Amino acid sequence: MNIFRLAGDMTHLLSILVLLLKINATRSCRGVSLKTQELYALVFVCRYLDLFTNFISMYNTIMKIIFLASTFTIIYWMRFHKVIRVTYDREQDTFRYQFLVLPCLVLALLLNSEFTVMEVLWTFSIYLEAVAILPQLVLLQRTNNIDNLTGNYVFLLGSYRALYILNWIYRFLTEPNYRQYLVWISGIVQTIIYIDFFYYYIKSWKNNEKLSLPA
């Protein structure tokens, strides 16, 4: 574990905490994409099947459980909480799951390092994570008045990905035989998806204006 990896994981954790806090404190999930949260739930379920088969470290196990539990909590609130669910922008959050899930599944079946159920599902989760933020970005673009915390949530998620790239560079330079091309390419794609958002986020922060994404 290097400092970039730890910082990346902590940023990821913080992003989820910001989202939980926003929804819980304001009793509103306005501007939050349920589709993105459900895609993340699918990502975590497929990736963390090894919770049952392979122990890596206490740290890994606890983080995996936190990511799963927090994502399912957010989904539960958005779908079933009697106050919160009313604030969900159902009509705006129209991205179709199948446009992301099916191509990622096909790609995982074709491009993986081992053709086993566990490994294909793990690879699927890597591909799906790369694009799971898209419904959230589309929803933000349609939201006129983006909540500060929602903006911060997406910014922290993007930062987590950027820190993981630094982690991979560090590991590549320090660990012999450390290579994972599929993960690197997906991670780079995932980070590129955020660049446009970063540009407007930093611009609004510099000018002390409210964040808004041009359509």
Add this chain to the structure above:
Amino acid sequence: IPKEDGHDEL
């Protein structure tokens, strides 16, 4: 990917 160690990133 060194599979025998499992995937150690989150």
